[in-house]
Amino acid sequence: MSRPARSAPSRLVRAIPAFALPLALAACGVAGGSGPQDSGPPRPGGTLRLGLSSAPDCIDPQQAATNAALNVGRQVVDSLTDQDPKTGAIVPWLADRWTVGGESTSFTFHLRGGATFSDGTPVDAAAVKTSFDGIVALGAKSLLGTSYLAGYRGATVVDPATVRIDFGAPNAQFLQASSTMSLGVLAPSAYRRTAEQRCQGNGLIGSGPFVVTGFRPNQDIALSKRTGYGWGSSLWRHQGAAYLDRIDYRVVPEPGVRTGSLASGQLDAITDVQPVDEAQFTGNGFSEPVRPNPGVVFNLHANVTRGVLADVKVRQAVSKGINRPEVTSTVLSANYRPATSILGSTTPFYTDLSKDLAYDPAAAGALLESDGWVPGPDGIRMKNGQRLTASVVFSAVFNQNQSVLELVQQQLRKIGFDLRIELHTNAEASRIQRSGDYDFLWYNVTRADPDILRQQFSVKGGNRSRLPADNPLEPSLAEQSATVDTARRKPAAEQAQRTIVEQAYAIPVFELTQVLAVGPKAHDVGFEASSRLQLFDAWVSGS
Structure with a gap:
């Protein structure tokens, strides 16, 4: 060519x-x-x-x-x-x-x-x-x-x-x-x-x-x-x-x-x-x-092999329980955008999935109810004696990280989910990520190309979600990496974003600017x- x-x-x-x-x-x-x-x-x-x-x-x-x-x-x-x-x-x-x-x-x-x-x-x-x-x-x-x-x-x-x-x-x-x-x-x-x-x-x-x-x-x-x-x-x-x-x-x-x-x-x-x-x-x-930075937005990246996050309905409820516009307007400023995809809006082949990422606490509650999670005495939901809780590992690479996560923590308590916040040094967070010993990772990655998704999600890449080899995301990640032909690459990149959001492998929150x-x-x-x-x-x- x-x-x-x-x-x-x-x-x-x-x-x-x-x-x-x-x-x-x-x-x-x-x-x-x-x-x-x-x-x-x-x-x-x-x-x-x-x-x-x-x-x-x-x-x-x-x-x-x-x-x-x-x-x-x-x-x-x-x-x-x-x-x-x-x-x-x-x-x-x-x-x-x-x-x-x-x-x-x-x-x-x-x-x-x-x-x-x-x-x-x-x-x-x-x-x-x-x-x-x-x-x-x-x-x-x-x-x-x-x-x-x-x-x-x-x-x-x-x-x-x-x-x-x-x-x-x-x-x-x-x-x-x-x-x-x-x-x-x-x-x-x-x-x-x-x-x-x-x-x-x-x-x-x-x-x-x-x-x-x-x-x-x-x-x-x-x-x-x-x-x-x-x-x-x-x-x-x-x-x-x-x-x-x-x-x-x-x-x-x-x-x-x-x-x-x-x-x-x-x-x-x-x-x-x-x-x-x-x-x-x-x-x-x-x-x-x-x-705004291109690439993967700040997100809660789920380890789908761990605890309550192995349940797709729980992950989907967490996504619906986050009020992204409130995060940007309360903790950040008008210069920051609520996430509307796992990719930032300045990334080539970005797909607007804002409808899928809309704040809907009622739908979040309904998902959890249908899955058997009922409110406990302190408001956190329970199922078969297990609390609906997960921790997030983060470092202070962005000054507002802790404030953002504390607000998200408050938002999720309203749907009965307990998000525990764990601050680590950059080196510690990297070690934990490599080991797989986490529930959620909080991070962003800058790259002006949709292949950043393959690097973070593919079983042949970082696989931060710890997905199995036959996961539904892998075909679109492979397809977008196989050609520079826009007619083939664009729909594959769009499908990869859609699958990540629908399956809540990672839960986008805001775009770094x-x-x-x-x-x-x-x-x-x-x-x-x-x-x-x-x-x-x-x-x-x-x-």
Whole structure:
């Protein structure tokens, strides 16, 4: 399946498998503040001082998994392709065209000319092969990258400008994965350093518009503009070098300090604005770029082999007993959306299942009554001496997690279900998830491709529900991964979402949203398709 060359972008969008997204949902929103129309044309030069809510422990995008780290790494590496945040279409970047063959088992990329790494070496087919082989060699150190390259059989240098990536089984998701920073291309010289050294920025040599010039763990990271850069994504607003001379990332974990530093002019922009702080940045020259994360929404993911959750009627009752709009309006803000599917609304092939996820406590009660669960003395239902109860394992990766779960706990008590809340560290939660020793897991996963469902639910993937091999979800997960043909892939992805919601394998609650606050001197701080920062077009104005 051929892709036309970069010189015909209007034909390109029609020819590439276009992941249909509602434009209003996919686009970034900005509440208040001044835009480019208020500030004049973009101006080159200056430094963007950006406050991060957590410290990136590794800034190598091939190894990084946190938003804070990926917000840094995205600026340093280029990818073979890019993904349009508005349409989901895959478009040229380092590769100006590609073909998909062998039932989505073989992907051949034709590289554009002239791109170089910051050490001066060319971005050629041999470099791409070295980079992809290097990601696979990282193993567990590259959780995202190795999952995208599952079944990787190798890369073949067809000629200096052509590389073929082969897989042992159909792998349609790889085309979107090729647009991510996790598969961003590093120079061959980067692999002369250890993985740990690259994490600290030593030898982290990409072909991107910025280079790492400083890294102090738990304090700050400095990036400087790459002079001579001229091979940006076809989606970017301008070509040539970036506008900014420098990006200073400063680690400011305390939300109050972070917002205070922006309000006082010590920072130009901040990430992870808390709902309680949003109102102060909706005027007076400030703006709030927002974008819902694609991928799996925050959800109660059930282990269907455990206790009361082995009963599908119980799981369905729990889903009907959650008032999702109350969660977003009470604990969060208008920038957050109640879940309307297991996938976020900015995910390609998202299906609106809001009717199936409507709050209906009467129907929840009727389900439980028909299943033999009757109210106990404290209001929690009982059946054959067993209480209707389950625990949820979570970590504080999102500041409002506990508050959200406490509200959900109150809502479920009204239908006679006792939700026990268990806070764990990130490491503990990961260990528990791997062991299978849980009732519910509370989490979200960001990915701008529906194959994230296969990674979390398939018996050949994470299988967080502990489903048997002959479960009704597996065929649609396999079908959507087998082809890049939209006519086949879209209905399979839609059916997978529908099955998950109907069977309540996981119970969606709300969509995570990236909420930034940007001061009056910073402009065009934007998002890429995975809702991570894209700063090539960002610029700062003078005093």
